[in-house]
Amino acid sequence: MTEPVRSPRSDRSPWYWLLLIPVVLPLVTPLFNRDSPRLWGFPAFYWLQFLFIFVGVATTSVVYQMTKRPTRASAPETREAVDE
């Protein structure tokens, strides 16, 4: 365990809190458990839950962009480390 540790000791970021939205939103049934308003014939119960899929995609994409660090294959200093 004396060798230098190259991985960060933590990947904490406030952006991760954003992921609470797609976990909680689809589970609050009073928000969407109704027939009207309809959209293209879909009751609100259905089109709102389809919409939540896009909320999930948007939030995970934002969190990914905001928390990503360069991969080791593309970061020059770590590339040398691998070659050692």
Next chain:
Amino acid sequence: MSDHITEIVVFSLLFLLVSGMGFVAARWRAPKDMAHLDEWGLGGRSFGGWITWFLVGGDLYTAYTFVAVPALIFGAGAAGFFAVPYTVVIYPLFFLILIRLWSVSHRHGFVTPADFVRSRFDSPLLALLVAITGIVATMPYIALQLVGIEAVLKTMGVTGESALARHLPIIIAFAILAAYTYQSGLRAPALIAFVKDTLIYIVIIVAVLYLPYKLGGWGSIFDDANAKFQASKAPGDGITLNANNQIQYITLALGSALALFLYPHSITGVLASKNRNVIKRNMSALPAYSFLLGLIALLGYMAISAGVKPLPGAKAGSVDSNTVVPLLFDQQFPSWFAGVAFAAIGIGALVPAAIMSIAAANLFTRNIYKEYLKKDATPAQEANVSKITSLVVKVGAVACIIFLDPQFSIDLQLIGGIIILQTGPAVALGLFTRWLHRWALIAGWAAGMGMGMWMLYNIPNATTGRKHFGGSAFPLSDLGFDSPKTIYVGFVAVAVNLLVAVVVTLILRAAKTPDGIDHTSPDDYFADEGDPRLEKARTTPDADAVTSST
């Protein structure tokens, strides 16, 4: 049978095509040395974004899901739509939790979740419990994939008088599947998933554009469904939820999501990807399948609107509601297109069945064979044992379907989802904290299992008239609450599990019981591709290629 000839021909041709691909897959992205569990069982841990998307998508959204979810919507309405929130909630959880499992497994060469538990909590017994739970939960899941194929075969009129004649097509299909999984390992389902998912997307996009046009628009489809549920006497149905099944809907969606990422086959799919960014990017891309699943679910309403009558079930007087989607395609589309749809479902059963059998085989090899039978097994011996175990697992699944009532597999699957949840405190919480004591986790597991079994045993099914194992909706009144509401069994069982684990931990800590050595270090949970401290022996040629070409 004659009027289904076109369907059968199209189905058989597509089936043969993917079988050929399954065998060729052994040479796809081939390593120098296939005789290593990392290669056979995890595809060399080398899959990039696209392969992972198809593989995990093909893995999580199984043929049974595609057949059973619309069947549920057909029968009960809105309550069956839980599949959508379930598959929305799961990806943020993957993003936060499984990414850590990937890192720690990458660095230590873990192949199964039980490998991780063993190192983290220094407890072979806890690892054994996690492994056995995983195998027991996975077996009926594989058997259910066969139920998916059978629903299609039944619709095409491929049935027989004797049990053997009826099951012959399935036996042949699974024999082929077993042969190419044995040869190609995880590479076979990864390659076949491309075909399977392309077919499914085409079929569903065509269906959701064409069928509403033919049936008078989405509005009238929902109105027809509403009229059916208004007329029925069953209390829980309708196109929206009622006051009594909302808690069930919420806890079932959340509980199923938690269960899904603890299933060994989901973990196998994730561990096969090559780095953290591949997984994270996929969490934004995989919901495309959730959208697809939502549309597939609505096929259940289209079947109501089209007046589909499900085929009779195994017992006289019962109906096999799993046949509603195949029948919808059979009745509404030209037979060649119905054949493509049936092939999509049939092939859709092969991908998850292959991954599940690999995952179960890996658990046996790593956590039973290597742990208890042959401690000094070489990587080549491990790969060999896993290959043979995957055959045994598939024979077991086929035997379940042939010799037992299919209802038994469905019951076991219901139990499977609940018991796999009981590994959550050790596997998922274990990724974040070691505070829970290893003996407390064992006690919690036992309590959760007991609670889950007791609750399931006491749930009757009103429609089939069975007294036990009738579903996963437990009446709160049976727990002493004065309420007609129901709750998902798995959710209560895992809550009991956690409570016991916490209480026993407090007692054991007070008694200063030794809690073993943590063989992982905090930075293991963030390790990424190219990490200099990998313990696993890389056998893939591209591992050298990455370092030398850059």
